[in-house]
Amino acid sequence: xxxxxxxxxxxxxxxxxxxxxxxxxxxxxxxxxxxxxxxxxxxxxxxxxxxxxxxxxxxxxxxxxxxxxxxxxxxxxxxxxxxxxxxxxxxxxxxxxxxxxxxxxxxxxxxxxxxxxxxxxxxxxxxxxxxxxxxxxxxxxxxxxxxxxxxxxxxxxxxxxxxxxxxxxxxxxxxxxxxxxxxxxxxxxxxxxxxxxxxxxxxxxxxxxxxxxxxxxxxxxxxxxxxxxxxxxxxxxxxxxxxxxxxxxxxxxxxxxxxxxxxxxxxxxxxxxxxxxxxxxxxxxxxxxxxxxxxxxxxxxxxxxxxxxxxxxxxxxxxxxxxxxxxxxxxxxxxxxxxxxxxxxxxxxxxxxxxxxxxxxxxxxxxxxxxxxxxxxxxxxxxxxxxxxxxxxxxxxxxxxxxxxxxxxxxxxxxxxxxxxxxxxxxxxxxxxxxxxxxxxxxxxxxxxxxxxxxxxxxxx
Numbered sequence: 202x203x204x205x206x207x208x209x210x211x212x213x214x215x216x217x218x219x220x221x222x223x224x225x226x227x228x229x230x231x232x233x234x235x236x237x238x239x240x241x242x243x244x245x246x247x248x249x250x251x252x253x254x255x256x257x258x259x260x261x262x263x264x265x266x267x268x269x270x271x272x273x274x275x276x277x278x279x280x281x282x283x284x285x286x287x288x289x290x291x292x293x294x295x296x297x298x299x300x301x302x303x304x305x306x307x308x309x310x311x312x313x314x315x316x317x318x319x320x321x322x323x324x325x326x327x328x329x330x331x332x333x334x335x336x337x338x339x340x341x342x343x344x345x346x347x348x349x350x351x352x353x354x355x356x357x358x359x360x361x362x363x364x365x366x367x368x369x370x371x372x373x374x375x376x377x378x379x380x381x382x383x384x385x386x387x388x389x390x391x392x393x394x395x396x397x398x399x400x401x402x403x404x405x406x407x408x409x410x411x412x413x414x415x416x417x418x419x420x421x422x423x424x425x426x427x428x429x430x431x432x433x434x435x436x437x438x439x440x441x442x443x444x445x446x447x448x449x450x451x452x453x454x455x456x457x458x459x460x461x462x463x464x465x466x467x468x469x470x471x472x473x474x475x476x477x478x479x480x481x482x483x484x485x486x487x488x489x490x491x492x493x494x495x496x497x498x499x500x501x502x503x504x505x506x507x508x509x510x511x512x513x514x515x516x517x518x519x520x521x522x523x524x525x526x527x528x529x530x531x532x533x534x535x536x537x538x539x540x541x542x543x544x545x546x547x548x549x550x551x552x553x554x555x556x557x558x559x560x561x562x563x564x565x566x567x568x569x570x571x572x573x574x575x576x577x578x579x580x581x582x583x584x585x586x587x588x589x590x591x592x593x594x595x596x597x598x599x600x601x602x603x604x605x606x607x608x609x610x611x612x613x614x615x616x617x618x619x620x621x622x623x624x625x626x627x628x629x630x631x632x633x634x635x636x637x638x639x640x641x642x643x644x645x646x647x648x649x650x651x652x653x654x655x656x657x658x659x660x661x662x
Contacts, residue, residue: 227566261287264316270352271312280305285459286437287313295456296435297449304461304552306437310405315346317403319353326400327358327380330428333419334411336361336531337538341560342407343381355379362386363531369393384412384420387474391427401428406436409445410577418448425452443576465614466580469587471594472618474607476632479600483514485626486570489596490520490548496565497541500550501582503571511570522548525555556581562588568596572606576613590658601630608633 241640258268271277279287282300290296290313300306314329331346332492343359350357353587358377360369362385369386373395380387380396390396404425406412412421434453438445466472477485490498507524512524519588523537523546534554538586541549542561550570556578564586573579579597586593597618599607617635622654 301459329379384417396429469592525551573602576609
């Protein structure tokens, strides 16, 4: 195995000569502190100086070294899912965790994993494995693990589809402690003998319900079968449909269950429905965007075609917009996401590929140009705003063909979303009343208008 290279965690400026093991007579914390110069994405309302060192994360059983690293990047107060999930995870229990998106699920499984694997040794094969459904989420988790492991020798490698295998294989040859991967790409490496999972001690399935929806369940089962049976297994998701229960039953041993909140958006999100006829949707979107001159805006569509059309439509009208959907090359997706994350472009038009895994602080508004077909995707979409303790707004443009989807959303969340009418864009047909629908009401026939010109041709995601 080649000598391991130390990668700089996202958000840190790190010296080129990073010491993994502390020199004689000095602690690893003292050595590491020289290289953690600053962080760009600290997310805390209070400065580290205002909080006593080691509190309150230390009370959860995290090591002083790891707590020190958290304070250095501005993390002072654990969220509820972290407070409930970290202790049993540190104890080695199998765990099923459910919480609102944006409430810190990643830290709830990544921090215990980093602490367990931080033994200061170099390993040929991954001992921690995190499986996630999308490229963007894999990249984001990789950044988090590197950030949390910055005060230790824990190394993370990320592999996913949409990129060339060569650079990933070269990275894997250096060895790693934690491997973060999408199912398809990981299974390719396992079958080719590039990745050996026989040393995995901790396995995490993140957004398991999404992997089920995307048809990855057989790949996941094959990957799990390649890991030791005595591993620790954790399953985290913002929603937990019945289909995931069978998977959990087959792969977990007496898991502890933690649920924080219902399958509904966070309290800090103001939700509004704007009824409108299909032909006027894009003009209403332009009207709404015209009232916002600051703050990031994320617009969701149901199909690639609509995302492409809206991106072009808004760009031609001089708005700072980029798009993101599954038909794009990974390089283009990364470039557009970087422009949006760094506020070079204020508006991102995307399909559900951006509904999970985007943790971008400063998104003030989410607009559903189309109501999602799966009501659980609504929870994930609007969860891109009001991250942590922030507040945000979520607007859904609802035409007659969205009515049934709207009813399903309200039935899932148990919340009636207020309707507001915009002058000049009133619909020709009255929308359903704002109330929590019953199953029978949702199954009632809903008038379906002619297909919108925005989505002509084959529907694609």
